Amino acid sequence: MSETSSFDAFYAASARRVLHAMYAMTGDLAEAQDCVQEAYARAWQRWGRVAGYDDPEAWVRTVAWRLAVNRWRRGRNALAALVRHGPPPPGRPPSEDNVAIVAALRQIPEAQRRAIVLHHLCGHSVEDVARETEAPVGTVKARLSRGRAALAALLSEDEPDKETSLA
Template identity: 55%
Template sequence: MSPEEFDELYRASAPRLVGQVHAMCGDVAEAQDVVQEAFERAWQHRSRLDRERSPEAWVRVTAMRLAVSRWRRQRNAVLAWRRRAHDLVDAPGEPFDPVLVAALLALPEAQRLAIVLHHLADLSVEAVAAELAVPVGTVKARLSRGRRALAAALAAPTVKEGRHV
């Protein structure tokens, strides 16, 4: 891949990848950092990136793995932060509703990744399975469970007998 092609790849896909990783990790600054690092790694491997084999997918997988790796290292800090009952703050310019991001963060990692890749990255179930190196049936199960959990988390209160439940 030539430097010009790489620049085109970056311009075309970086904002989209930041949004997808943000939905995965819940922090737009973290998403920007991991996407940048993923592109740095892609630059080092650009001679092996093939336009026909979706270099954007390579960068996305790398960024998602970096985000998960960082998340695991910071898990104890996040748990301590949550114990203090700090609410998510709606930072201006963030592309996703904080309620949605919080609901996504509450999902198990595998379900969250499947939801983000399928619904936000707009990948087919087969493409998600290929990126995650899991069977198609596993992706379908993760999507089903993840959607069910998101629906429950995002459901508006229902009204029964004149009272909110």
């Protein structure tokens, strides 16, 4: 039996039991699901070794339990820090300009939006954008040009007409 088939059979036979056990131990189904998923991912990474254990399911349960305990500890430490230092100061709300830009960005095609964000907001060169998006430089330039034109049209629609607002 191949390593993949062996792990798949193990997972199919044990996942439900491990999840039920973790749910009973944590009392939180979402938390149990997250910990069990991570434990099985770790088991898969080490399957050559874990498969040879007397009880691989116990190994997965132990890993899932330790993950849950670590999460609780982090939460407890965060709560202690909050009590000791108080809540962080409230952040400033986004400016109207930022809200308008983000709303306009949502309305342009994804490829243009990605090029605009990478080039203008992240400060990448056209060549860097081309490399990251796996597109030719000319395509990136076209996307930037079309994206800027679309944004200009969208943002000018959002601005009130200055002559009518003065009346």
